[in-house]
Amino acid sequence: MRNTSDIIEHYLKQVIEKNEDAIIEVKRSELAVQFDCVPSQINYVISTRFTEEKGYLVESKRGGGGYIRIIKLQVDNQPALYDHLMKLVGDTIAQAQAEDMIDRLAEEEAITPRESHLMKTVIERNIIAVPLPLRDELRARLMIGMLKTLKYKSS
Incomplete structure (x- = not known):
């Protein structure tokens, strides 16, 4: 059985x-009423499962008539997707963020399942066995290198 967060995420993705x-x-x-949970669980789902790395932009307006707007980011082509993700990587990146980017590439069919598995293996913390913050810096360099290779191989 899926947990409440999974159900909320699935529902929102279907609506999108x-x-x-x-x-x-x-x-x-x-x-929160619809899913019989507290509003903070809705916040948790949106803040962790609808990130820019995963291909979403979230805007919110607080107050009585407040809302949360979730936008699925559309990319014109794969090279544009690679460029966008390279900008998101920056100088450091955590393993979870890098995995989210790899999942997005797979979802957009910019990489194969095999490539996804290889990329995730390369960026694992037990493979990059150096202390933080060096590990996140090295992971960022690896991600950018892989994204550049994918971009120029696809063009």
Whole structure:
């Protein structure tokens, strides 16, 4: 059985897919009632599962008429996706963020499942067995190198 967070995530992704513009606006309190949970669980799902690395932009407006807007980011082509992800990597990147980017590449069919598995293996903390913050710096360099290779191999 899936947990409540998984169910909320699945529901929101379905609603986004059905929307032609790939944009939805939801009220935290209404979702909490719908899924019989506390509003902070809605915050948790949105902040951890709808990140830019995963291909989403989240905007929120607080107050009585407040809402959360979730936008599925669309990329014109694979090289643009690679460029966008390289900018997100920066000088350091945590393993979870890097894995989210790799999952996004797989979801966008920019890489094969095998490439996804190889990339995730390369960026694992037990493979890059050096102390922080050097590990996150090295992971960032590896990610950028892999993204550049993918970009120029695809063009």
